[in-house]
Amino acid sequence: MSKLIGFVNKWRQGASELENGVVDQFLLGQLDRRAFFRHGSRIGLSAAVMAGVLQGAGFAPIGRAFAQGKSGGTIRVAQITPSGAIEPVSVADQGGLLPLALAGDFLALDGPDLVLRPMLATSWKPNEDGSVWTFTLRPGVKFHDGRTMTADDVVASIDRLADPANGSNALSAFKGVLSKGGTTKVDDLTVKFTLDAPNGNFPYYVSSDNYNAIILPADYKGDFEKNFNGTGPFKIETYTPKVGATFVRNPDYWAGPALADKVEISFYAEQQPQVLAVLGGQIDLVQQIVAQGSQSLFDNPAVKILRLKSNAHRQIHMKNKGAFADKRVRQAVALTLDRPAIIKGLFKGMADPGNDSPFAPVFPSTDTSVPQRVKDIAKAKELMAAAGAEKGFEVTLTTMQMQELPTIASLIRNSAGEIGIKVNLKIEDVGAYYGDAVPGKSDWLDSEFGITDYGHRGTPNVFLAAPLLSTGTWNSAEFKNPEYDKLVASYIAALDPAAQKAQAGAIQRLLLDETPVIFPYFYDYLTATSSKLTGVEGTAMGQMFLHKAGFV
Amino acid sequence: MSEALPLTEPAPGLAREARTRGVVGRLLRTPSFLIGITILLFWAVCAVFAPSFVPYDPYADDLLNTLQPPSAEHWFGTDQIGRDVFSRVLVGARAILTIAPLATLVGTVAGTAIGLITGYFGGWVDAIIGRLLEVMLSLPLIIVALLVLVALGPSTPTVVVVVGLVFAPLVARTVRAAVLTERHLDYVAAAAVRGESAPYIMSVEILPNITPPIIVEGTVRLGYAIFTIASLSFLGFGVQPPTPDWGLAIAENYGVLIGGFWWTVVFDTAATASLIVGVNLAAESLQRALAE
């Protein structure tokens, strides 16, 4: 052990100021263990270094302990039917993520704890201001077709996503971060990313967090479904669109062959038959279940529920003009919601209350000292009166036919009614709600009061930018606040965890005061498995990594 | 079809009145009509007055008492957000009994107009419109209605118009057949000789004589309108939340059914079935009474 600490001390002499800063903050107690790992992994501290620091500080080593499954067997997976072709560049629906995670790998894996772990990259490092990041690749990784992965494949894969001509779904995530041509080869096992602007969280953008970013051969033609040719732990055996797929173990996997011989995926259109199938023992793993309608699984000994804290949430926007022009009216609406009751009633407790900013409790940079907003009708009525709206008004709340959204809309109708606001509901088909996704042709962006669904991300950056920046393209609330814009820019550029936390606190307070958007809750990502299956690792994005999954 | 000739009598109005009295008398002696109309009246009373006598506000949620089984407090239990199912079932008659009759009216009026025009003019007008109607009828109504509602977005007026319009071809077919039997009768020819305009002949001369089949068609359509709108609500394209509605309630709570929360759907199911059966018993009896 002392050898390890000695190694760390030696490492610290050669480490950058940034790296040392993270270690210092941890040792001074400014970062908890989890946050230390997350920040450490982000700036590229190796697991060995972090483990050494931990041990030096008297902590137990990392790694979640789970019973080791046996080798062999077929894992039968149920998941939602992909809504279209499983094509890594364009895929945008959850249905495609699980097959992609079986067949392909990312440069890094953003684990359930939001700690980045090496996958096809073994290490990464920023320059002084975080505008250039250098990734070292794992040697000897083979594609399923036998070719060896090199920097050329990585450069092509990432550049393909950044090129506007390719119809890539990742383009919006890369906007203002990485442009076409920003990815370059240094040598066969080193890739350099030159960013559009400094970004302290860049490694997340090329991790599993960016689900389009699996590494494909440089000569990929857009026909992924033909052979699912990636570097992943499982190779395709059969694939029938809308029905299912079977995968077999990849014997040449860089991390050693997977435990299971086979993975058999069945596609389902809806949740209920998946719940029934896992109850009936026809399925070993359900990719995702929602709390509503899964009651029968929760107390069943034959089923395990894997619960991942996530930042997936719903945004209730109030357009900053007309009836909602006065921030006191917006605050009043937010004050009518009984968040703990919603979480108990609708999510069986499997969600965290939101505090009207994207900073979910799961983000390490979230400033938890910001007071939680709680239901207070008296105060809400006072605010309405102060805004000259004590008589209330009538407004239409628009949302879509999706999971619990219509129910939440009904609850808001009742709670806003308590302060005299008459809410009419308009509930549309998902496609009709989003429309053409540009102002003027989209109820999502045009409605004055609406509820939109946002999936889980590794960092709050996307949530902070597009829906809330003055220039944001998804800014349904039409929130325009120069001070906010400035705070977000400095948050995004901040490399140092203490600085990130300080900016986060300021953003949280500003949004809580302005309340352009109500963030009522962040709901957990739930996966159901047979109690015999172990070693399943998921992300709250919806990927499942089954390399170490096996039956006990 | 042998009884056609009250039309040639000097005072057709009187004959019609006598006939109506006969029909009503016959109906009141038909048990299935009485059962049907009682069910219908029960729901009609609920639709109008239920909001003032149900034990709970049908909209009020209670998140700490969700999915409670039937009890003395909540006779039919509570739903996923703790609303009182009993109150929602009774008030639920209101939406369907507003939308379905309106849609039937739209369908009957539009269908009658089309039927009159095609039946009266015949020829290429009939051929072209007839072909278009057949196109519409070659698809299941529910698919047509769904596609239109996906495009336009569901709202009460849209549902009324869409369901009305998908029913119009069926009404038109019946009306056209009735017009065809009338248009060669003397009184039509006489009116034409008098120099009356086509719209006048259609609406003033022919229309009163084909009202019985239109009434029958209308009542039958009402049954189907309830059927269709309930199904659309179930699919999420009819009545919108949070309005209490049976089809919608079944859709909302279907997901928790396997958890054993049967009371969230069973009463709405029974209500829908009873209303539709009631309307159809009444319609069938009316149809028979008019045919006798």
Place this chain on the structure above:
Amino acid sequence: MSGALGPFLLKRLALSLLTLWLLSVVVFFGCQVLPGDPARAILGPLADPRAVAALNEKLGSDRPPVEIYLSWMGGLITGDMGQSYAYRSPVAPFIGSALVNSLKLAATVFAIVVPLGIGAGVLAALRAGRPIDRLISVAGLSLTVIPEFVSSIALILVFAVLLRWLPLSASWPAGSGPLVQLQHLILPALPLVIVLFGYIARMTRAGMVEALSADYTRTAILKGLPWRTVLSRHVLRNALLPTITVIAAQMGYALGGLVVVESLFRYQGIGSLVLGAARAKDFAMLQAGILTVGAFFVVTTLLADIVTTLLDPRLRTGGRR
């Protein structure tokens, strides 16, 4: 076949094709008002507009609508149903498997309802005016009007939740044998059986009552033929004519009317395919799906006409049609 039948059929066939073509035009222009575009549907609302434009160009969905229609129509004439935008592969296999699924369900429905309905109708006619007749009429009338989702819920509650005799979902595990498939199909089939039972029983009863009182029946009885022979040779044969027409017409209905049942039982049939395609703006898929339903309807109606014509030579000369 007699000379009168050929031209009659040709005319019907021509009219059917015209109907289908008009249907494709109506659907196509209907499609244009659906919100959104294919690339947007694939990439999701959060995608960058440049990516959406690039993908639309790749898919060819940025061409003028008329051009898309013409090229699709051209393909159809040569037997190519087109490419799915969402799945980026030919539409035909999707339509094929959805149609097969729907037909399996429809076959289960008819296998149950035809014997049941005809049997009940015959029984009612033979016992006309007696309580059993009243019972069958009232039951048929009441059941016919119950929406599929209502009866489905009742059936699910009893057979899947309470008794646990039948599986709740219509989708069987991949690779299941016919018996398991049938087990999964019974519950979804029953709501349609319930809807169709009344129609078939009523039509059969009406036909039977007419045939029983017809001259040829009386003659046959007077000739001293056994009752059984009279019933099977003379009565049933004539009585079932209108019933066949009704059954054929209902087959088209059943195929599309499955939408509700498919949605309830999560079944991948043609109805859910059409709805899914409309939502995904998947033009070729939607067109092909709707035309398949339409074609099925037209073909079954045509078949009903042919069967009726063959069985009833009086119609060939065309007075009633």
